[in-house]
Amino acid sequence: MTDIFNQVFSGLSIASILLLISLGLAIIYGTVGVINLAHGEFVMLGAYAVWFLEDHFGLGLFPCIVLAFFAVGTLGWVVERLIIRRLYGRVLDTILATWGLGVILQQAIRLSAGAELRYVQMPPGLSAAVHFAGVDVSAYRLFVLALTAILLAVTYVLIFRTRFGMRLRGVVQNPEIARCFGVNTSQIYAMTFAYGAGLAGIAGALVSPLKSVSPDMGTGYVVDAFMVVVVGGVQSLLGTVASAGIIGELSGGLAYLSNDTIAKAIVFLGVVVLIRFRPQGLFALRVRRG
Amino acid sequence: MAQFSRRGVVKGVAGLAGAATFGFPQIWIKNSGLARAAGGEIKVGVLYSLTGTTAIIETSLNQATLMAIEEINAAGGVNGRKLVPVVEDPASDPATFAEKARKLVIGEKCVSVFGSYTSASRKAVLPIFERYHNLYWYPTLYEGRECSMNVIYTGAVPNQQQRDFVPWLVKNFGKRFYLIGSNYIYPKEENNVCKILLQKLGGEVVGEEYVPLGHSEFSSVIEKFKNTKPNVIFSTVVGDSVVALHRQYKAAGLDPAKMPMASLTTSEEEVRAMGGEFALGHFTSAPYFMSYESPENAKFVAAIQSKYGKNAVTNFVSEPAYFQVHLFAQAAAKLAGSDLTPPTIREAAWGQEYKAPEGLVKIDGQNSHTYLWPKIGEAQMNGQFKIIEQSKEWVEPDPYWAYPGQVCTPKGMVEKKA
Numbered sequence: 030m031t032d033i034f035n036q037v038f039s040g041l042s043i044a045s046i047l048l049l050i051s052l053g054l055a056i057i058y059g060t061v062g063v064i065n066l067a068h069g070e071f072v073m074l075g076a077y078a079v080w081f082l083e084d085h086f087g088l089g090l091f092p093c094i095v096l097a098f099f100a101v102g103t104l105g106w107v108v109e110r111l112i113i114r115r116l117y118g119r120v121l122d123t124i125l126a127t128w129g130l131g132v133i134l135q136q137a138i139r140l141s142a143g144a145e146l147r148y149v150q151m152p153p154g155l156s157a158a159v160h161f162a163g164v165d166v167s168a169y170r171l172f173v174l175a176l177t178a179i180l181l182a183v184t185y186v187l188i189f190r191t192r193f194g195m196r197l198r199g200v201v202q203n204p205e206i207a208r209c210f211g212v213n214t215s216q217i218y219a220m221t222f223a224y225g226a227g228l229a230g231i232a233g234a235l236v237s238p239l240k241s242v243s244p245d246m247g248t249g250y251v252v253d254a255f256m257v258v259v260v261g262g263v264q265s266l267l268g269t270v271a272s273a274g275i276i277g278e279l280s281g282g283l284a285y286l287s288n289d290t291i292a293k294a295i296v297f298l299g300v301v302v303l304i305r306f307r308p309q310g311l312f313a314l315r316v317r318r319g
Numbered sequence: 320m321a322q323f324s325r326r327g328v329v330k331g332v333a334g335l336a337g338a339a340t341f342g343f344p345q346i347w348i349k350n351s352g353l354a355r356a357a358g359g360e361i362k363v364g365v366l367y368s369l370t371g372t373t374a375i376i377e378t379s380l381n382q383a384t385l386m387a388i389e390e391i392n393a394a395g396g397v398n399g400r401k402l403v404p405v406v407e408d409p410a411s412d413p414a415t416f417a418e419k420a421r422k423l424v425i426g427e428k429c430v431s432v433f434g435s436y437t438s439a440s441r442k443a444v445l446p447i448f449e450r451y452h453n454l455y456w457y458p459t460l461y462e463g464r465e466c467s468m469n470v471i472y473t474g475a476v477p478n479q480q481q482r483d484f485v486p487w488l489v490k491n492f493g494k495r496f497y498l499i500g501s502n503y504i505y506p507k508e509e510n511n512v513c514k515i516l517l518q519k520l521g522g523e524v525v526g527e528e529y530v531p532l533g534h535s536e537f538s539s540v541i542e543k544f545k546n547t548k549p550n551v552i553f554s555t556v557v558g559d560s561v562v563a564l565h566r567q568y569k570a571a572g573l574d575p576a577k578m579p580m581a582s583l584t585t586s587e588e589e590v591r592a593m594g595g596e597f598a599l600g601h602f603t604s605a606p607y608f609m610s611y612e613s614p615e616n617a618k619f620v621a622a623i624q625s626k627y628g629k630n631a632v633t634n635f636v637s638e639p640a641y642f643q644v645h646l647f648a649q650a651a652a653k654l655a656g657s658d659l660t661p662p663t664i665r666e667a668a669w670g671q672e673y674k675a676p677e678g679l680v681k682i683d684g685q686n687s688h689t690y691l692w693p694k695i696g697e698a699q700m701n702g703q704f705k706i707i708e709q710s711k712e713w714v715e716p717d718p719y720w721a722y723p724g725q726v727c728t729p730k731g732m733v734e735k736k737a
Binding site for chain 1: 371372374375502528529530531533534535536538539540541542543545546559560562563566567569570571572588589591592593594596
């Protein structure tokens with residue numbers, strides 16, 4: 030019984046990290062319609078922001094999370110203004126541009142911060158395990174789980190319960206009509222892109238104490254994030270949540286039964302088969318085209 | 320786009336013809352293509368990545384190598400001739416390694432090249448050194464099971480790192496081992512050796528698992544640690560994965576006093592990146608630790624820090640990168656100036672001894688690997704290792720330890736023993 034609980038928690042923990050890193054991508058991909066290959070690098074920048082603030086200003090992880098959101102969000106906004114908005118409707122060009130941006134960001138970090146692995150402190154209060162329902166679970170992983178749930182709730186409220194969210198949904202449904210009603214679509218896109226980038230920044234900040242911080246850490250995350258978004262169906266918040274849960278539990282369970290290498294291969298295979306028969310993903314709504 | 324102009328083509332053809340004319344006679348004069356030191360200088364290649372993914376560690380190898388060359392030159396060189404390093408940056412890319420090696424061997428005619436950190440890059444340059452009868456000096460600990468006439472190996476092979484380590488672990492912690500490694504050749508070969516040693520000691524492997532390179536999600540692995548309850552986690556995980564594994568291990572509430580991780584790959588570098596609190600109480604086996612106390616090591620660390628800054632660190636790869644240059648110089652000093660070629664240097668290197676920071680080392684005259692001094696270190700809060708055991712004698716290198724009936728001979732072949 031404790032085995033099963035342990036395993037479910039471990040899968041849930043994997044799922045929360047997956048959701049965390051794919052939430053920003055899902056929002057950008059789903060609303061702005063841009064396939065942002067630099068998403069992994071936004072995650073990486075979030076982690077480096079924490080390292081920098083901790084190392085140079087002695088800040089703890091919690092203020093760093095907030096600052097990472099604004100720092101990477103601002104960068105996202107600048108990127109949208111300078112690059113992305115010139116490329117709307119040109120899917121292949123945005124793929125190329127964001128990929129190039131990712132390479133540039135990675136090299137910029139390598140040249141400025143150095144290529145070595147960086148140390149980020151785990152908050153002392155969260156570095157141990159807590160006894161919970163008969164098993165030991167990592168306090169930090171519980172914290173990540175809780176914070177992911179909060180971010181999800183905030184994002185839900187933002188999209189479905191605010192004026193900004195209403196305009197955003199209007200723009201997604203039909204940008205021309207939205208514009209006719211006086212919605213500033215260009216501003217909506219910029220803010221959405223910035224928000225998505227900011228979420229990636231938070232994701233990077235949160236994984237940095239648990240994993241490792243290096244210039245090429247984003248490469249793995251962007252693959253995971255795309256897998257979640259593709260399976261969940263673009264522009265569906267519910268789909269992203271469900272998909273992160275399924276993929277997290279599945280990779281955790283398979284890794285437990287066999288090993289991580291096999292688990293990764295089987296999950297990839299599953300995703301390929303799924304998109305062959307359901308290219309729109311599990312929960313598909315409309316996508317902005319053009 | 321390059322365009323063919325008539326003039327360009329004519330030039331090219333003339334060039335080819337010239338090369339043929341002047342190139343031909345070399346076929347007839349035996350060994351004339353061999354790199355040979357000329358004049359008052361001895362050219363050696365230095366082939367470590369200064370950019371790309373393994374740049375950090377390889378930069379430390381480059382620095383240790385150049386420092387050794389400076390020391391040798393400051394002491395009057397090799398029989399009065401200066402060593403001239405030709406530095407190339409292979410950018411952490413095996414194909415670039417091959418290209419730069421070709422340049423050093425054919426273009427610069429270096430009589431030896433010091434280089435490589437990864438096995439992949441060594442394998443990439445090997446055909447060039449074999450084809451042109453040159454000599455490559457490789458400082459990294461590696462998986463063994465290689466026997467080339469054109470390489471001098473100064474890093475540890477599995478039998479050296481594990482001979483004392485595994486029995487020590489069994490004695491102090493118990494017989495149940497969980498083997499965890501990154502998914503490539505090095506961890507698999509190391510684990511082969513570990514399994515043989517365990518079998519002799521009556522130990523048991525309760526799990527063996529390989530994670531993808533760069534893997535950072537260890538919750539399932541840690542779950543299995545909790546269920547199988549091994550006495551020792553034998554780790555050959557490499558790179559950033561080491562950091563993630565140690566952090567998640569502690570966060571999950573596991574205790575190094577009951578279930579320590581015993582690693583062959585965790586150096587001061589990884590400990591610094593994960594933070595001392597996550598490394599505390601885990602063990603590493605290697606011939607060299609920065610904290611080792613010997614007059615030679617004190618001198619080595621001081622020299623590195625005065626040259627490259629007081630935060631510069633030494634590690635179990637940079638130390639061989641340093642002492643192998645001194646071994647090269649000793650070998651070269653034995654030879655007459657006119658006879659300084661890679662094959663003669665190789666023969667002269669056999670049996671050479673040098674008082675390295677880790678202790679007195681010797682190049683084996685059979686397999687061209689090196690006698691080393693394995694030590695067991697326990698990671699400390701400050702990022703250094705406390706040395707708690709060290710071998711009483713140097714340990715003979717046996718790159719085919721796990722493969723009975725196969726030996727490495729000076730001819731570079733693997734023969735079946737009768």
